[in-house]
Amino acid sequence: MKGGVGKSTTAYNLAVGLVKFHQKRVLIIDIDSQGNAGAALGIEIWQLQKQLKDVLQRHAKLSEIIVKTNSGVDVAPSNILLAEEEIPISGLPGRELLLRKAIASVEAQYDFILIDCPPNIGVFTINALMAAEGVIIPVDMSYLGLLGIKGIERALSLIRDSLEHPIQIAGALATRFDGRNNLSKEVQQSLHNHFGDRMFKAVIPETVKLREAPSHGLSIFEYDASGTGAKAYRELVDEVIKWQ
Numbered sequence: 090m091k092g093g094v095g096k097s098t099t100a101y102n103l104a105v106g107l108v109k110f111h112q113k114r115v116l117i118i119d120i121d122s123q124g125n126a127g128a129a130l131g132i133e134i135w136q137l138q139k140q141l142k143d144v145l146q147r148h149a150k151l152s153e154i155i156v157k158t159n160s161g162v163d164v165a166p167s168n169i170l171l172a173e174e175e176i177p178i179s180g181l182p183g184r185e186l187l188l189r190k191a192i193a194s195v196e197a198q199y200d201f202i203l204i205d206c207p208p209n210i211g212v213f214t215i216n217a218l219m220a221a222e223g224v225i226i227p228v229d230m231s232y233l234g235l236l237g238i239k240g241i242e243r244a245l246s247l248i249r250d251s252l253e254h255p256i257q258i259a260g261a262l263a264t265r266f267d268g269r270n271n272l273s274k275e276v277q278q279s280l281h282n283h284f285g286d287r288m289f290k291a292v293i294p295e296t297v298k299l300r301e302a303p304s305h306g307l308s309i310f311e312y313d314a315s316g317t318g319a320k321a322y323r324e325l326v327d328e329v330i331k332w333q
């Protein structure tokens with residue numbers, strides 16, 4: 090429910106880390122029309138013949154749109170054309186389950202499937218939540234970041250109660266942490282009070298290297314392997330691997 094908190098940055102660095110350090114088979118599904126997760130892994134998102142919107146419209150199978158990237162992560166990419174389909178897709182019967190049904194055919198080929206969501210609760214995010222076992226909630230260290238939690242928790246109640254899908258909070262993740270800034274520390278404390286042991290221990294720092302890496306089509310593990318961003322995302326990878 091908030092933009093720019095590090096959803097895409099987390100999705101693609103986590104995906105690369107699961108491949109690189111644990112040899113897992115990982116798919117990222119980009120259900121955000123900004124196409125950031127795919128673009129950050131070097132996919133030319135403007136030149137796609139087929140993309141996720143074709144799958145949601147049932148014009149293509151998920152396996153037909155998957156792109157292999159140099160990082161070893163497979164991606165089901167999107168671009169802005171997905172946004173144009175939001176209203177038509179919202180009118181389809183069974184609209185909340187389009188992604189879950191599409192995933193069923195490829196699920197056995199992967200150890201982890203990560204879905205990168207847009208910053209709002211619309212038909213695409215609902216599809217992502219209905220297809221997922223757990224949700225990672227990145228929260229940036231701002232007051233508005235804390236407010237965004239209310240939005241996602243409301244959506245999770247809707248998913249559990251009205252749509253009867255038992256989704257779990259896999260964890261809340263403190264992102265864009267700046268230790269020199271009192272607000273960062275205050276927000277982190279509020280998050281701990283709210284989420285308790287459902288907080289990831291990894292804390293993602295604000296660092297320019299994390300911002301620069303996508304413009305090189307690289308993960309933080311290649312772009313700045315020894316820096317604080319890589320260290321923090323490595324910790325997250327090692328926490329997430331324990332779910333398997």
Ligand SMILES: Nc1ncnc2c1ncn2[C@@H]1O[C@H](COP(=O)(O)OP(=O)(O)OP(=O)(O)O)[C@@H](O)[C@H]1O
Nearest residue numbers: 092093094095096097098208265294295296299300
């Ligand atoms: N820890 C960080 N340190 C510095 N820059 C960061 C960090 N995390 C993300 N960024 C940068 O902030 C911007 C927003 O991050 P990102 O795209 O991951 O957020 P998002 O939640 O996916 O945004 P959106 O809601 O628009 O999809 C990007 O330019 C990204 O490179």
Ligand SMILES: [Mg+2]
Nearest residue numbers: 096097121125
């Ligand atoms: Mg994003």
